[in-house]
Amino acid sequence: MLRRSFLAALAATALAAGSVPAAAQETVKIGLIIPLTGPFTTTGKQLEAAARLYMQQNGTTVAGKKIELIVRDDAGRAENTARIAGELIQNDKVSFLAGFGLTPLAMATAPIATNSKIPMVVMMAGTSIITERSPYIVRTSFTLGQSAVIIADWAAQNKIKKVVTLVTDYAPGHDAEKSFVDQFKSKGGETVESLRVPIQNPDFAPFLQRVLDAKPDALYVFTPSGVGAILMKQFVERGLDKSGIRLIGPGDITDDDVLPGFGDAAIGVVTAHNYSTDHPSAKNKEYVAAFKKANPGMRPNFASVGGYDGIHLIYEALKKTGGKTDGDALLTAMKGHKWESPRGPISIDPETRDIVQTIYIRRVEKKNGELYNVEFASFPDVKDPVKAQKK
């Protein structure tokens, strides 16, 4: 029996060894680790769809190498992300790690990227500190501070003096609150009250009553996308829309993916973000059309452009190194790279490896019977404000 189990184990090892293809030198593999099950599935789906779309549009041969995308589900759990990253490097010999739907998932993988000198492209997670955790991390999504600070600037410039903030009570919510309050104060605005809503039970009614009593010029809101719908419904039910209080915030609350389901309550909400499905460039129109064609029933959102541009950055880096997959060379190639994304002109900051992009101010409007974030002002070349402050 003992021998049998040994044989079984041997057979399994042989199988595992056999699964590494012989043509390893000719293929460059990208390991895309995203949440495809669990509560953050929609993010993962957007990232995967966009990554596949880019490869479909641009072919799978770059600098003479064949590109292979390996998609893995981490269910939003950090220990899975770290394990899968290790396995992809050790067993599948990937040259890039990409994806990372949430901050802890990226944080768990950072030491692995450093240790194995493999470029790690963060396509979604938005906490400022992530890029400082490894010299091999680049980010193609956004940082929370970018939108929060810009909407504060915009509010201060547009006769909004008194604001109440309402955020979901978890770390990104706290960041969104602090970034906004600090910036708004420095521009002469006043935050009269800061409210925090529990993450588990998002009933906004009692909080909205307090907002009504405080009579601010605007209510600043940050919630995970999806929860925004409940808030807007209650905002209208409580009559806040008629009280002259404006609803502003970072673009997460009016996520393009779920916005069509919000109903007319969302019309007039002003947000700041890096991407809108409605962005009026030729490049974006083409992107949206292709995305919708490949994924019926889905609308590309800000997560999707992170995935699309992430794969673009990997392609361009490989072109620059002539197909060489040395981690340091690839990082050098990525730093300072500039290109035209569906969201507009973007670049990778050579110092922080973080994204530099235009942040747009948008208002929710109805176009052809569907709700869109319609851009009406823009702040070009926005860097991560948290890192800028540290200098």
Next chain:
Amino acid sequence: MNTGNTVQDSVTALKKKRAWHWLEYVFWLAAAASVFLLPSQHALLTQIAIWSLFALSLDLLLGYAGIVSLGHAAYFGFGAYVAALFAINFTGEPITGLIVAGIAAGLLGLATSLLVLRGTDLTRLMVTLGIALVMYEIANQMSWLTGGADGLTGMPVNPVLGIFPIYFRPANSYAYVLIVCFVLFFVAKRIVHSPFGYSLRAIKGNPLRASSIGIPNNLRLIAVYTIAASYAGIAGALLAQTTPVVSLTYIDFQRSADVLLMLIIGGTGYLYGGVVGSALFLVAQKFIGNITPQYWEFWIGFALVVIALFARDRGVFSIFERILGALRNDKAKP
């Protein structure tokens, strides 16, 4: 047949039960061999071992004492956070971290057992669920200490006992986890085959009769709840030491539900149910997940329904038993 003989017979029977089954030797030898033979799967095997230990701690409650819990992740997550914070603030030596985490989680178990043991199954489900939700919210709120939703990072992992490095050494860290699991399984086996263990089964079988033959029901249940919490805390600490981040998912409802799922798939009341269940669950997650990342949960759900219908008591193990039994019957026939 006199009474002396009957007592002698039952003692022999109990000793026989306590002795190791040949399958157990095979299992642990295979586990030890996997350190050398399956280098490409160490990360997965490490996770299986940790989930097994976590499921074992739940088995002590559910399989032996009959306490149902929907919030066992509370102790797992607490142990993980304690281990990480201890490593950051005092020493990164893993064994010390495990001991501290085990004691801390045990104390939490002791304190909360008083709440859990009131009432019946349904009440217990609610209370355990509530405790886990409270712990989750505490970890979320105290983000200055725990990192909240961003996770807790920067935990140093020094060599075990100062000589055996496990940081970024998948083989070493798997061996370390395996040794810890082996020791704790060994202890658990002694516990469930001790008079204490049998008294738990008596309580599970019929609490009224158990107390009427002089078993202090509540004290015994408090003791096993404390031990189980401590085991869960150590499992959490192991996961924290082998993953460079502790996050809220260590303590969320999904984790409590998953461990229960694994235990039920593997079967309760024989210690190895968690191993079988977690191995099947994680291997399925990995290999079905590699083929169809979005739909592996469907197959897990499907398997659960099949097991619930055909193999309730001992999970997939009873399917093996039935097959073995059928084979034996075939042999017995001429």
